[in-house]
Amino acid sequence: MGSKHGRLAHRSRAGSLGVSSADSGHIPVLMSEVLESLAPQRGETFIDATAGRGGHASAIAAAINPGRVLLLDRDAGNLQYALDRVREAAPDSQIDGVHGDFRSLAEISRKQSICADLVLADLGISSTQLDDAHRGFGFQQDGPLDMRLDQSCAYSAADLIRDLRESDIADLIYNFGEDPFARLIARKVAQTRTHEPILTTAHLARLVREAYGSRARASRLHPATRTFMALRIAVNDELRALEDFLKSVAHAVRSTGDGWLSRKARVAVISFHSLEDRQVKRTFATLDDEGLVTRVNRKPLIAGDCEVASNTRSRSAKLRTVQRIARKS
Ligand SMILES: C[S@@+](CC[C@H](N)C(=O)[O-])C[C@H]1O[C@@H](n2cnc3c(N)ncnc32)[C@H](O)[C@@H]1O
Numbered sequence: 001m002g003s004k005h006g007r008l009a010h011r012s013r014a015g016s017l018g019v020s021s022a023d024s025g026h027i028p029v030l031m032s033e034v035l036e037s038l039a040p041q042r043g044e045t046f047i048d049a050t051a052g053r054g055g056h057a058s059a060i061a062a063a064i065n066p067g068r069v070l071l072l073d074r075d076a077g078n079l080q081y082a083l084d085r086v087r088e089a090a091p092d093s094q095i096d097g098v099h100g101d102f103r104s105l106a107e108i109s110r111k112q113s114i115c116a117d118l119v120l121a122d123l124g125i126s127s128t129q130l131d132d133a134h135r136g137f138g139f140q141q142d143g144p145l146d147m148r149l150d151q152s153c154a155y156s157a158a159d160l161i162r163d164l165r166e167s168d169i170a171d172l173i174y175n176f177g178e179d180p181f182a183r184l185i186a187r188k189v190a191q192t193r194t195h196e197p198i199l200t201t202a203h204l205a206r207l208v209r210e211a212y213g214s215r216a217r218a219s220r221l222h223p224a225t226r227t228f229m230a231l232r233i234a235v236n237d238e239l240r241a242l243e244d245f246l247k248s249v250a251h252a253v254r255s256t257g258d259g260w261l262s263r264k265a266r267v268a269v270i271s272f273h274s275l276e277d278r279q280v281k282r283t284f285a286t287l288d289d290e291g292l293v294t295r296v297n298r299k300p301l302i303a304g305d306c307e308v309a310s311n312t313r314s315r316s317a318k319l320r321t322v323q324r325i326a327r328k329s
Contacts, residue, residue: 021055024085025128028055029314030270033301034120037321038266040064044117045262047109048072049102049245052126054082054089060118061090070114071097072105074150074236078126101150103244106252109260117262121245122270125149125232127313133201137232139224142202147228147235157231158199166190176239176275177230184211185227201228233273242276246283253292253324261324266296268321277318284322296321 021027028034034056040046040063048057051071061069069086073079076099083097098108102121109116129149130138136146136157145158161169170186173179188211189198198204205224209216212223233239252261261267271277277300287293303314 021053024053024055024081025131026053026055026126027311027313028052028059028122029307029311029317030301030303030319031056031059033319034268034270035059035063037296037301037319038118038120038268040118043067045114046070046118047105047114047116047120048082049105049119049121050123051082051086051097052078052122053128054085056120056122057082057086058089060120061086061093061095064093064118065090066092067094068114069093069095070109070112070116071095072100072102072108073097074099074101075126075129076151078128099150101241103241103248105245106248106260115260115262117265119249119261119265119267120270121242121268123238123242123276124272136201137228139201139205139222139228142200145199145201145204147232149236155235157204157235158197160231160235161189161198161204162193172234173227173230175230176233176273177226178274179226179230181212181215181223187211204228229273239275239279242271242279246279250283250287253287254290256327263324263326265324266321267324268296268319270317270319272313272316272318277320280318280320284320287322291325292327293322293324296323 038060040060042064043066044064045068046060046064047070049072051057051073057071069090071079071082071086073082079097079099083095087095096112100108125137129135133141133143136143145156145161147157166186169189170183173185174182185208188207192198192207208224208227216223249267252259269280271280284295288295300318300320303317307314
């Protein structure tokens, strides 16, 4: 596997030609809405900032084939899978992969000498990451309390739970997880860790349930759902990564010369959390007010009843897309 920001050129491991989304372990959300909003054309250049299992990327790559594709992911395993899948879907295209963070997309694009017509960021994690007990993102099965998207990074959720002050744990669960019982959960965690380390997902989920007490019965979600989401966001610094990505989009759109975004580039972001969507909405609205982009849809696109029924992940998905307005340099 290539190092961070290094090209990957491994042989196919994604399976047979035309691997289906179900086989990939992850069903991409809002697929037809993404294709309609980005409107990929033959010969274009596409960056998938969150390649995941390559569902969106293979559909877009097939539509631009022969074109150019750059895939990016913090998860080296997902990146390799997506690369294999996209290479099969668009055999006449130039396809490269970079193991890295989309917060550095401008720099990565410069290094790859790429100027994108289409950019997609589908935030969060893939179902395969959530379902893999060893990654520690979920609590359905027991596993290490890890949650690192990039497994070459040092700091895990267990480290965070060990090191943060009780009040910081409470703030984190309240702000990122919007859990009204954040303080009770943080108290339980702080009390427990004085006599035993909290190292597994099942242990943390049990502590959250105990902190909820009888309130757990009234909760539609498992009481640990919000705590786990909040920890994942914190471990991977997800909100700041998005902020940096949006800043670099805004910077490229404001510049007059040829940067990493072509003059008529379209940029689409799918978010799953209100704090993420707020950032995307504000950035796109500001660029629209400055007359630099048009919003492809005024309101975010969301999944219809049919999609929600067949893929619960899509329930909270919001897609926003902008198109850069071409200016003379
Ligand atoms: C929802 S999945 C993408 C699924 C993909 N669209 C598909 O159709 O298969 C999100 C992916 O983004 C990756 N990711 C999350 N934050 C990232 C970041 N800051 N930089 C790069 N990749 C990131 C995750 O590792 C995960 O593989």
